[in-house]
Amino acid sequence: MATHTAPVPAAAARCFDFDVIVLGAGIMGSCTAHAAVSRGARVLLLERLDLLHGLGSSHGESRTIRDAYPDARYPPMVRLASRLWADAEAESGRRVLTPTPLLLMGPRSNTSVIAAARNAGTEEVDVAARWGGAFRLPDGWVAAVSEHGSGVLHATGAVKMFQDLAVHKGAVVRDNAEVVEIRKGPEGGVAVRTSTGEEFHGAKCVVTVGAWTRRLIKSAAGVELPIQPLHTLVLYWRIKPGREGELTAEAGFPTFSSYCDPLYVYSTPSLERPGMIKINYHGGPPCDPDDRDLVSGGGDVVERVARWIDEFMPGHVETAGGPVDQLPCMYSMTPDEDFVIDFLGGEFGQDVVVGAGFSGHGFKMGPAVGMILAEMALDGEARTAAEAGVELGHFRINRFEGNPMGNAKDQ
Structure with a gap:
């Protein structure tokens, strides 16, 4: 993979x-x-x-990585990210990724599961023979497995790995520094002001503030981005006695995705919490990122997942009494569930780059998104992404102009 290292202009310095x-x-x-x-x-x-901190979208013990997407626009970005995850692990000497198989399940009539299986190059599998009856699938369902490019990422550990690498190379990192204003600098570039009155001046600014994006961009540029924070819950369920060893990553149990309209249920194998397995529902109710019920604000997420478990994994996972633990998380949803990766434009031109709206499926692509945003800020274009076959046209802000559903009109 090519690496571009253009010098920073002397004027900026x-x-x-x-x-x-x-x-x-x-x-x-x-x-x-x-x-x-x-x-x-x-x-x-x-x-x-x-x-x-644990109040955003990047914390916790696990996230999945997979290149199985119904939309062909995403697998190239996941594959670029996979290479960059490996590079960062090698550079830091840490391991944040545990490889696992990936299992896709859904009705054979469901076009999304069929497209995802095709885009990931999966093969159909007999789940009863492969995983000892852990799953009970209805007639007419398809199950497909991939043995490459999937696994479990340690979320908080991964964030810390990249922060530590950045600091080691000279980046300055400041916490408890809430930015309340972005404006054009007096000599060009961008000035940012924090809630304590501190100001910093930069040639370029990259906005990656997750669920707080809509508010900040509206105040800075008057641009209304249709990004809705959702409150969701990370659910850990008790594995039934005697089955604990069967559902572990060490035993080869997969991450899985179940396409079952209107539910999309996903899971990681038992890994970070022995005797428990994480099984979640993709979604949750709208929320205010600064004012939400962190304990029970997930709507009917728990009930939806419990019903799925009782139907599909009744012999292996216990639902009586509910999950053993439930932890808060947030999605930053766009109407089409596609990312926003673009220059802010307007008076800021190419001086402000926005990375937002990752819609509950962006974590795995963090290193690729980070490289894209950095290259856009420094070069005005994302050459590494283009070389990797990543098409960024779907992620432009202007897709919402006169069309509140964005790319969803094409689906």
Whole structure:
């Protein structure tokens, strides 16, 4: 994979405190800071809360990585990210990815599961023979497995890995620094102001503030991005006695996705919590990121997942009494569930780059998104993405102009 290292213009070095100011230190911002500082840029990474806090979208013990997508636009980005995950692990000497098989399940009539299986190059499998009756699938369902490109990422550990790599290369990282204003700088570039009155000046700014994006972009540029925060719950369920060893990553149990309209249920094998398995529903009710019920604000998510388990995994996972633990998380949803990766435009032109709306499926692509955002900020284009076959046209802000559903009109 080619690496581009263009020098930072001398004018930028004279006029600004930093070449790139990154707002938001979740997975996207941390990866962006690492990518930019790796190219020799002077980088400031600002986080509104504590580093590695649990109130956004990047915390927790596990996320899946998979290249099985119904939309062909995503697998190239996942594959680029997979290479960058491996590079970061090698650079840091840490392991944050546990490879596992990937299982896709759904009615044979469901076009999404068929397209996802095709795009990932999966093969049909007899789940009863492969996993000892852990799953009970209805007649007419298809099950397909992939043995490559999938696994479980340690979420908080991954964010810390990229932050530590960025700091080691010279990036400045500040937490408890909530940015309340973005404006054009007096000598060009961008000025950002925090809630405590501090100001920082950068040649470029990258906004990766997750569920807080809509509010910040509206105040900065008057642009209304249709990004809705959703409150969701990470659910851990008790494995039935005697079955604990069967559902572990060590035993080869897969991450899985169940396409069952209107439900999309996903899971990771038993890994971070012995005797428990994480099984979740994709979605949740709308929320205010600063005012939400962290314990029971997930609507009927628990009931939906329990019903799925009782139907599909009744002999292996216990639902009586509900999940053993439920932890808060947030999605930042666009109407079409596609990302926003674009220049802000307007008076800011190409000086502000926005990475947002990752809609509950972006974490796995963090390193690729970070490289794309850094290259857009520093070069005005994302050449590495283009070389990897990643098409960014679907992620432009202007797709919502006169069309509130964005890319959903094409589906």
